[in-house]
Amino acid sequence: MKAAKMHSQKAAPAPAQLDPDIRPGQSVELLKELHILTRDGKLNQDSRRKLKQVYHLYQFIEKLLLELASDVPAAAGPTLADHGAGKSYLGFILYDLFYKSRPGGHIYGIETRSELVDKSRELAARLGFERMSFLNISAADAADNALLPAEIDIVTALHACDTATDDAIAFGLRKNARFMVLVPCCQAELAGCLRQNKALSLARTPLAELWRHPLHTREMGSQLTNVLRCLYLEAMGYQVTVTELVGWEHSMKNELILARRTGQRKQSAADRLRALLAEFGLQGLEPLRYPL
Numbered sequence: 618m619k620a621a622k623m624h625s626q627k628a629a630p631a632p633a634q635l636d637p638d639i640r641p642g643q644s645v646e647l648l649k650e651l652h653i654l655t656r657d658g659k660l661n662q663d664s665r666r667k668l669k670q671v672y673h674l675y676q677f678i679e680k681l682l683l684e685l686a687s688d689v690p691a692a693a694g695p696t697l698a699d700h701g702a703g704k705s706y707l708g709f710i711l712y713d714l715f716y717k718s719r720p721g722g723h724i725y726g727i728e729t730r731s732e733l734v735d736k737s738r739e740l741a742a743r744l745g746f747e748r749m750s751f752l753n754i755s756a757a758d759a760a761d762n763a764l765l766p767a768e769i770d771i772v773t774a775l776h777a778c779d780t781a782t783d784d785a786i787a788f789g790l791r792k793n794a795r796f797m798v799l800v801p802c803c804q805a806e807l808a809g810c811l812r813q814n815k816a817l818s819l820a821r822t823p824l825a826e827l828w829r830h831p832l833h834t835r836e837m838g839s840q841l842t843n844v845l846r847c848l849y850l851e852a853m854g855y856q857v858t859v860t861e862l863v864g865w866e867h868s869m870k871n872e873l874i875l876a877r878r879t880g881q882r883k884q885s886a887a888d889r890l891r892a893l894l895a896e897f898g899l900q901g902l903e904p905l906r907y908p909l
């Protein structure tokens with residue numbers, strides 16, 4: 618009886634497979650390398666939050682990939698460029714759960730920190746994830762980089778710092794992306810402009826009370842940045858959905874902007890964008906961030 622019990626214990630699946638947060642068929646080796654699993658196969662509690670975010674994003678992106686797969690020949694497969702890739706959690710999970718079992722497609726990670734790029738390259742080589750490339754360049758330079766193809770199907774940016782999200786949008790427009798999936802991070806550029814013009818704005822409009830206090834300047838800057846990004850995408854021929862990525866308990870930076878190319882540029886969005894820039898004294902940003 619005792620022996621039988623011991624035997625059944627031995628034959629039980631690894632603890633990693635029992636955890637509801639680990640998907641069937643997922644590479645345990647990858648999850649260990651990403652420190653999502655500990656060496657003995659248990660889920661690292663610190664990483665659980667990251668994993669939840671990435672899974673949530675995966676659920677959104679998987680639908681887009683499936684939609685693309687019905688258009689793109691299987692051998693070509695969808696291309697995806699991830700901006701501000703960091704340790705490339707998102708890219709690796711996407712590859713493991715979607716690309717690995719399909720013949721085509723390619724994931725490009727764009728990241729300024731060379732040590733993270735080196736690590737991602739090593740890991741992709743070790744796991745045999747051949748259709749992943751990592752470029753040690755800034756998001757702003759990516760559109761002109763010869764190693765990237767002329768067109769990219771999906772652009773992602775998960776918490777890419779400050780203006781890297783704007784650079785990802787500019788990249789997506791240049792590469793005629795079908796979809797852009799953006800979870801913006803901290804934002805400083807626009808708040809800086811609001812700060813500079815604060816005295817003038819306060820004299821001009823009571824609305825400037827919305828960003829008089831420094832904390833409000835930062836929050837207003839973030840909110841306004843994302844509103845302008847959405848208008849810009851609509852003005853450039855994208856249909857935009859804004860939603861929550863995961864519950865606020867998992868991340869403070871939780872806004873998911875999903876843009877789908879329709880090719881129909883919305884003049885009303887361009888007009889609104891310009892009107893908002895004028896209202897907030899931000900016209901100087903138009904040629905740099907929102908060239909129409």
Ligand SMILES: C[S@@+](CC[C@H](N)C(=O)[O-])C[C@H]1O[C@@H](n2cnc3c(N)ncnc32)[C@H](O)[C@@H]1O
Binds near residue numbers: 702707775781
């Ligand atoms: C907050 S981390 C997010 C990393 C990853 N996307 C994730 O969610 O785990 C932001 C990353 O963006 C990178 N980064 C910041 N500015 C960038 C830029 N302009 N171009 C490319 N990468 C950038 C940083 O080095 C950092 O690794």
